[in-house]
Amino acid sequence: MRILALRLFNVKRFAGRGVAIENIGEGVNVLCKPNEFGKSTSFEALHALFFQPHTSTAGEVRNLRPYSGGTPVVQADISTEAGQYRITKQFYTGKSARVEDLVSGRLIAQADEAENFISDLVQGGAGGPAGLLWVRQGITGIEKRSKAEEDNEKQVRASLLESVQGEVEAVTGGRRIAEIMNKTSISLDALVTPTGRPKSGGRYAIACDERDRLAVAERALEADVQQLRAALDERATAMRQLTELQKPDEKAKRVADITIAQSAIETARQLADRLKAAEAELALARERHQAAHSENERFQDAVVEVKSLEALTHKANLKRDDAVAKRQDTTATIDAARMEAEAAEKEASEARQLLARLDAAEKARTAADRLVELQRRLQNAETARETIEAAEAELAQVKIPADAIDELQDLDVEIVQLRTLRDSARPTVSIRYEPGHTGSVSMNGAPLIDGQEHGYDGHATLVAPGIGTIALRSNQPERSDDQLEQLVAKRDALLSAMGVADLAAARARQVEAQKLEAQINEAKAVLRVLAPEGMPALRSEIAAITPDEAEEIELKADPVATRQVLEDAEHRRQQANQKARDAEPVRERAEGAFVGAQTELATLAARMQQTAALLGPADLQETKETELQDRLAKLSEDLEQAEAQAEALRAKTPDLESLRAAHKRLVSVDQGIDANIGQLRETIAGLNAQIKARSDDAVEEQWSETKDALEAAQMRVAGFEAEVATLQRLATALDSARSDARDLYLKPVMAELKPLLRLLFDDVAITFDDKTLLPQTILRNGQQEDVDRLSGGMREQLSVLTRLAFARLLARDGRAAPVILDDALVYSDDDRIEKMFDALHRQANDQQIIIFSCRQRAFQQLGGNILQLSDWDPT
Amino acid sequence: MFRFIHSADLHLGKRFGSFSGDLPGRLREARHNVLARLADDAHSHGASAILLAGDTFDTETPAPDVRRQALAEMAQHKDIRWVILPGNHDSLQAAQLWSNLRNEAPDNVVLAVDPSPIALAEGVALLPAPCTTRRPGRDLTEWMDACATADGMIRIGLAHGAITEFSEDKVASDVITPDRAVKAGLDYLALGDWHGAIEVNPRTYYSGSPEQDRFKHDRPGEALLVSIAGPSASPQVDRLRTGTFVWQSLDLHLLDGEDPVQALAQLLPSADRRHSLARVQVSGNARLAARTALAHAAADMAHDFAWFELEDSELVTVCEVDDLDQIDKGGALRQAADALLAEGRDDRRSEQDRGVANAALARLYAFAQQVS
Known part of the structure; x- marks a missing residue:
């Protein structure tokens, strides 16, 4: 927001007239006039326009009124990003507020809507600093201050400081938030420890303790009541039982019952005795009857038995006869077979003896033949052995080891090689005789043949007949090695060992030895054929043939026929034996059957004898039978009677x-x-006793009282819990709001403030109290100074700079607001004031700053847009 | 013409442990005093008997002084016949109590401990249904149907217990059939257990407690004056105010902008607050200032009453910008207030969290008023 113009009518000293400050521009604007010129009036009017509702009659509004009264009118033209507006407020009579579009003159809002419009302008959104861009001799203008306070010179310094504090407070809540937090924490501390547990001795803890105590008491009383009720119930039951039990006729009835039971026992006992006697009689009768019955039965059985025994004896006799016949038959068969077997055996034995003798004769003949053959073989073998021995003796004479011949041969070759080598190295002499020459030169006595080379060793003497002797010296050193000589010696030794003159002789010997070896081998082969297991074996084989074996037996019988006779006899014998064996079991069975039949007959005879004894003589049998029947019938009758008697008694006798x-x-x-x-x-x-004690204690009343009290105590604790939760929530909310504020405003403001401070002072830093977030100390040249002890000039400079820092922050946030200073730099010296001007200009780049001052000379240095007061007629 | 007073549920000896100070004593005393009050009413209305339909004593083992002083009070009014019926609180199971009463009762006190007719007066038969145990589990009045009395007798039934699912002790297994009077040919059936007077049918009544003991019935203690002209005549039943203390549970619904202090003052009884126990349930909406003012007013007014409680958890705090302005126009304090307000209005949070936030905001408001 930027202020373009300010107009006022009938305000303070301008009673009945209007003044206007037009053409307020961007950057620094200065209205520098002597005192009593209307600067402060303009400031106050402007402030009231923005911060006092048109309906207000508050002190600030009251102050606007001239002494003569009337209705003050204040008007400002402003420019915002949205457009340019004219705001007019009239106080007291005909109070009004209007916002018009400056360009079209259209009415945009009035009355409360206009107030809202203005409020939006100055507040710039929730949480932002509102009036803090207004400064008037250190007073923020929104703090309520008594006139007396304002006038007090001493207070001025303090309020200058507070104005800075006020900036901060407006953002962070400052002292108020600290105070509220303090109150919160005092309230909370009274109830809980820092960790949120009930503080001992506190009302909360007392309530908790009371609740716990009551809970314990309540449980104890409940147990008491339960016990009491249980006791009451138990007693009621006991009483009921007792009454029941103590009914007088009940007792009489019980006694009568016992007497009746006793007499019943007596009666029963008498009956039991009679029963016992009857039972004995019955037993006797039963015994008798039983005996007679048995006797009769035995007799009848015997009659049947005799008949059955007779049949059985007849059957056994038949069986025995049959067995005897079978036995005789089989015995005859067996005897015949035996006789035949014996005859066959005799014949076979004769044939067998003959055969044995035939065999012996044959054997003897074969042994004699074999002896002749063996003796011939032995003779031949002896011959072969002699041949071998002779050849082996000869071979021992001529035998030369095969490698010796090879070695000899090698030595000869080597000797020739060495000789040749040696000859070729030797100095030689050769001669060519003149034709027609006679006689010849000899060397060492050997004649030199024409054209032939002659070697020599060391020296030689040539004899040239007719000429003289010629001494030849090779001057060659003597050979150091005597290899050749050694070899020759070795050969000679070898030759002598072999007993031959030379290699050829050796070879001849070798051939001779081979011939002998072949002879030996042949003889050996012969020997092996004749006596494969050696001569001794052969000899012992000869010795083994006994002379009697060799004896010849003369027999004319034919062995083949004899053998046939033997076989036939054997066959006959076997067949006869088989026949006897076949008949044997039949005979044995017949024997067994006979014995069985005999035994059976004996047994039957014994039984028959026994039965007959029982029956007695045959003629008296019938009489005996009748007697027996009659007795049995009588005894049966007796038994029935006894039984009926006993039964009757038994039925009568109780258990x-x-x-x-x-x-x-x-x-x-x-x-x-x-x-x-x-x-x-x-x-x-x-x-x-138990009930009486408890009833008199009125435990139930106590219980219900304690229950109610416990409930109340629980409610109280719940109340405290809610209170603690509320306070804790409040503390958290305040804490986080403060730290948010610090992060949102205080830190950025500090950042903005730093470069501004550096313009004025070298090396200055402000620290803020962490708790109250109020300026605490100034750090200057490494020295800490308490803010309270700063000079007035320093304080006002700080105040202005802080405001500029806030303004800058807002501008950055896109919510630019004018900074308005009314005689704000009173205590500053010339040097500082120039630095402050620099700071203002620096800040004014993107900021509207309006300065009211009476210090004309000092403020000439400020420069900027000089404002003038002009007359204004609102009509 | 037979005239008597029908009362019940005196609960003598009840201790009121949930209250503190001398109030429990005063409440107990009032219960005892009601005996004299009933006797006075009987005298002044010419009633010859007072029927106490159960729960005369609060427990099965009342303190001896409670029992003795009650009997002494009854003995003082010799010309009146007092009939005491065992109720569920003082059932016959409390054998000690009843044996003590038998020993100590003066001549003009009749203990209706057997289900058999009692000659209450000339031509008047009383058919009591004493509670045998705390929970008898059956309709104890059933015997009355078969109980014959001489012709021309006025038949009055006396019983204690619920007639339908409602009961003071929420035990409903033993329900008295509501048409017992018709079935048993009773001229009047005097019932106890329900602490508020109720007409079940023209011949069946709950008298209610003569001195209230809880915030349930919102009506002062009463007794019934019953006049029966003769056999089969319709009984004439009149209500007598007997209670000393008034237990009231009041609803205060506030609209935004309404002056809560005035509304509270209008709601509360102006007379005899000393004998008034009041529980005010506040609902509706109120601004921060109104809420604070209400809390102050309640705290102030509480001194007038025997007992006073303001329950405002249902009250929704309405916060406008100017309410918050009174905390602070901007800055951290305002931010804290905004945060708490938002939390209190955040539907996603639990009821409890929102309540805490609202309370914290109210507290912040109160603190802010103190420090400004």
Whole structure:
């Protein structure tokens, strides 16, 4: 927002007339006039226009009125991003507020709507600083201050400081928020510890304790009441039982019952005795009857038995006869077979002996042949062995090791090689005789043949006949090695060892040895054929053939026929034996059957004898049978009678044991009831005491009282809990709001303030109290100074700079607002004031600043747009 | 003509532990005094009997002084026959109580402890249905149907318990059939248990408690004066005010802009506040200032009453910009207030959180008023 013009009518000293400040521009605007010229009036009017409702009659509005009264009118033209407007307010009589479009003159809003319009302009949105861009000798203009206070020179300094504080407070809540937070925390501290637990000794904790105490008491009382009720119930039951038990006719009835039971037992006992006697009689009769019955039965059985035995004996006799016949038959068969077998055996034995003798003769003949053959082979073998021995002896003479010959051969070759080598290195002499020459030169006695080379070693003497002797010296050193000589020696040794003169002789010997070896091998092969297992084996084989074996037996019989005879006899014998064997089991079975039949017959005979004894003589049998029948019939009758008697008694006699049990039960019931009555009386007495004590204590009343009290205490605790929650929520809200404010405004303002401060002072920093967020100390040249102790000039400069910082912040936020200063720099010296002017101009680049001042000379240096007051007629 | 007073549920000895100070004592005293009050009413209206239809004593084991002083009070009014019926609070199960009463009761006190007719006066038969246990689990009046009395007798039934699902103790298994009077040929059935007087049918009534003991019935304690001209005549039933203390639960619905202090003052009884227990449930809407003013007014007014409680959790705080302006026009305080207001109106939050936020805002408002 930017102010374009300000007009006022009938305001303060301008009673009945109007003045206007037109052409207020961007940047720095200065209205510099002496005192009493209407600057402050203009300022106040402008402030009232923006901050006082047209309906207001507050002090500030009242002050606008001239002494003569009337209706003050204030008007301002403004420019915003949305457009240009004219705002007019008239106070008191005909109070009104209007907003018009400056260009078209159209009415945009009036009355409350106009107020809202204005409010939007100055507030620039929720939470933003409102009037803080107004400064008047350190007074923000929105703080209410008494006239007396304002006039007080001493107060001025303080209020200058507070104006800065006011800026901050307006943003952060400052002292008020600190005070409210303090109140909150005092309230909270009274109730809870910093960790949120009930503070001991506090009302909250007392309420909690009370609640807990009541809860315990309530539980205890409830238990008491339950006990009491249980006791009451128990007693009621006991009483009921007791009454029931103590009914007088009940007791009489019980006693009568017992007497009846007793007499019943007596009667039963007598009956039981009679029954016992009857039972004995019955037993006797039964025994007798049983005996007679058995006898009769035995007799009848014997009659049947005799008949059956006779049949059985007849059958057994038949069986025995059959077995005897079978036995005789089979015995004859077996005897015949045996005789035949013996005859066959005899024949076979003769044939067998003959065959044995035939065999012996054959064997002896074969042994004699073999002896002759073996003896021939032995002789030949002896011959072969002798041949081998002779050849082997000869071979030992001539045998040369095969490698010795090879070695000899190698040595010869090597010797020739060495000799040749040596000869070729030797100095040689050769001679060419003149033709027609006679005689010849000899060397070392050997004649030199024409054209032939002759070697020599070391020195040689040539004899040239007719000429003299020629000494030849090779002057060659003697050979150091005697390899050749060694080799020769070795060969010679080898030769002598072999016993031959030279290699050829050796070879001849070798051939001879090979011939001998072949001879030996051949003889050996012969020997192996003759005596494959050696000579001793052969000899012992010969020795093994005994002379008698070799003896010849002369027999004319034909062995083949003899063998056939033997086989036939054997066959006959086997067949006879088989026949006997086949008949044997039949005979054995017949034997067994015979024995069985005999045994059976013996048994039957014994039984028959026994039965006959029982029956007695045959002629008396019938009589005996009749006697027996009659006796049985009589005894049956007796038994029936005895049984009927016993049965009658048995039916009459009651069970004595159950009668006794019933009696016992009745007696014990009676005793039990008596005991029970005693016990119930005791129980009731005990319960009586218990109930009486508790009833007199009125535990139920106490219980219900405590229950109610507990409920109330719980409500109280809940109330405290709600209170704590409320306070804690409030504390949190305040805390976060303050820290938000710090982050949103205070920090950016500080950032804006820093470069401004640097314009005026070198090395100055302001610190703010963390809790109140109010300026606390100034750090200058490394020294901390309390803000309260700053000079008036310094304070007002700080105040203006802080405002400029806020303004800048707002401008950046797109909510530019004019900064209006009324005699704001009173205490500043010339040097500082120039620096302040610099700061203002610097700030005025994007900011409207309107300055009212009476310090004409000092403010000449400020420059900027000079404003003039002109007359204004609102009509 | 037979005339008697029908009352019930005296709950003598009830201690009122939820209150503090001397109020419990005063309430107990008032319960005892109601005996004299009933006797006076009987005298002044020419009633010859007072039927107490159960719960004469609050517990099965009243303190001896409660019991003795009650009997002494009854003995003072010799010309009146007092009939005491066991109720569910003082059932026959409380054998000690009843044996004490039997021993101590003066001649003019009749203990109706058996379900058999009692000759209450010449030509008047009383058919009591005493509670045998705390929860009898059956209709105890059933025997009355078969109980024959001489011709020309006025038959009066006396019973304690619920006739339908409602009951003072919320135990409904033993319900008295509402048409018992017709079935049993009763001229009048005097019932106890429900603490507010109710006409069930022209011959069946709950008398209600003569001295209220809870915020339920919003009506002072009453007793019934019953006049029966003769057998089968319709009973004439008149209500007698007997209670000393008035228990009132009041609803205060506030509209935005309404003056809550005035509304509260109009709502509350002006007379005999000393004997008034009031619970005010506030609902509706109120501005911060109004709310604060209401709280102050309630705190101030509470001194007039025997007991006073203002329950304002249902009251919605309405906040306008100018309300918040009174906290601060801007800055951190305003921001805190805005945050709390927003939280209090945030439907996504729990009821409890919103309540706390609203309360915190109200507190902030109150604190802000104190520091400005």
